[in-house]
Amino acid sequence: MDVNDKNYRGRVFDIVRQIPKGKLMTYGQIAILLGEGYTARTVGYVMHDADKDVPWQRVINSQGMCSTQHLLLPHNKQQLLLEQEGIVFNEKGKCNLEEYRWKPEGYEEEDEQPSLFG
DNA sequence: AACTTGACGAGGG
């Protein structure tokens, strides 16, 4: 699997583009969603070079924090952008994923139906 | 071809 494959990157970006304003996804969540050949690390890797129309700021790590805060991005650009979208972070730069996590509708491949007669 | 480096994540102390 080649992450430079436009199809590979395209699948990741297609998902990210669907994240609504005010919602978030994690790298790992996207990787699991796409399945075969995708891992959290590789998703993160392609995100560093996202297309202009991709809301890259809506993808954060599983701890509910912006992985970019101590990186090259000016200040806390990612967190700032998210706060402008209504996301609330605590003083340690963490947000409530339970509240903001978004799950796309059309991508369930192996849905686990909670059996009513369990 | 070996070794290091990440926009990652789960698990143990």
Added chain:
DNA sequence: CCCCTCGCCAAGT
């Protein structure tokens, strides 16, 4: 909770 280690996988040296 915070910190560390380890598994992961592609890129850069």
